Amino acid sequence: RRQLSAIAFAVFAVFASGAGAQDGRRSIVLVIDASGSMRAELPGGGTRMDAAKAAVITVVGSLPAGTRLALRAYGHQSVAAEKNCRDSALLVRSAPVETSAAAAIAAVQTLEPRGYTPITYSLGLAARDFGDDNGSGRTVILVSDGAETCPGDPCATARALKAAGADLTVHTIGFGVDAAARRQLLCVAATTGGQYFDAGTLAELTTVLGEAVTAP
Numbered sequence: 001r002r003q004l005s006a007i008a009f010a011v012f013a014v015f016a017s018g019a020g021a022q023d024g025r026r027s028i029v030l031v032i033d034a035s036g037s038m039r040a041e042l043p044g045g046g047t048r049m050d051a052a053k054a055a056v057i058t059v060v061g062s063l064p065a066g067t068r069l070a071l072r073a074y075g076h077q078s079v080a081a082e083k084n085c086r087d088s089a090l091l092v093r094s095a096p097v098e099t100s101a102a103a104a105i106a107a108v109q110t111l112e113p114r115g116y117t118p119i120t121y122s123l124g125l126a127a128r129d130f131g132d133d134n135g136s137g138r139t140v141i142l143v144s145d146g147a148e149t150c151p152g153d154p155c156a157t158a159r160a161l162k163a164a165g166a167d168l169t170v171h172t173i174g175f176g177v178d179a180a181a182r183r184q185l186l187c188v189a190a191t192t193g194g195q196y197f198d199a200g201t202l203a204e205l206t207t208v209l210g211e212a213v214t215a216p
Contacts, residue, residue, distance in 0.1 A: 026137035027068040027094060028213060029129045030104070031122055032056065033144040033175070035075030038113035040145070040176070044201060048145050048175060049113045051202040056108045059209045063097045067213075070094035070129045071104040074122040078115040085150035087115045088122040094131045119144060120152030123188070127166055138168040141212045142188065143205075145174075147181035155187035162192060169194045171212040176200050 038049040056071075063069060071092040078084035091107040092100050119142070126140045148154055158170060170192040172185035182198070189196040195215050197208035 025066060025068065025133075026139065027130055027133045028063075029070045029072060029094070029126045029138075029140045030056065030060070031126050031140060031142045032071070032073045032108065032111065033075060033117065033146075034073045034111040034113045035115055035117040035146065035149070036080045036113055037117070037146050038075070042176075042201065046202070047113070049111065051205050052143060052175070053108050053111065054202055055206040055209050057105050058206050059213060060097070060101050060104050060108075062210075063101060063213065065096075065098060067097045068094050068130075068133055069097050069100040069104060070131070071100075071107055072122060072126055072129055073108075073111055074118050075113065075115045076111050080115050082115065084115055085118045086121060088118055088125055090125070090129055094129060094133055117144065117146050117149040118152075119148045119150075119154045119184075120157050121150065123154055123157050123161075123170070127161055127168065130168075139194075139213075139215075140168060140170045141173065141209070142170060142185070143173045143175060143209070144181065144185060145176050147177075147184050154184055155191060158188045158191040168192065169216075171195050171197070171215055173197045173199055173205070173208055173212060175205055 072090050074088040077087045092103045171194040172189045174182050174185045186196045199205040199208050
């Protein structure tokens, strides 16, 4: 727990020091849940993971030119039995969608849901996934179908980001979540001035993901 906190606060310091540019360009870090629970079947057929892939492909493919995009996923590298709370990877580095969209679409299609849900760890890392981008429209969009399963509190991480002066907004999407997960994701979004969205089907997920990438 102490080690994760040290990593998170190091990220906060680096991120806060790079804030301040005002060119208005939108920069998005999309964080996708690929934990084991994403194998759950949807009433209309297919799994939650299948729906997440389809929604990302649709929305990413329609992002306007000039948008910067990065893609991170968690829970896809280790089986749940390993209890890997560092199972989070930056799959596509931040770059204009003219180059990053195709890479993100290819990367998301390779995801196989397997492990834990390290939201706190992933959120801390996502704060530095903007790289050297100094635009003012930094947005993290976090998609999850459940609550944190590792040590740490995602809402406390969001508060620490704001306290450190990090110039970013976190929008969260709960995909078939229960009340506890919804409260957690609502708190993360509200703390950073973002919005929370609910989804339960492929159509709903595609709609709210599209709303999230354009939300202020």
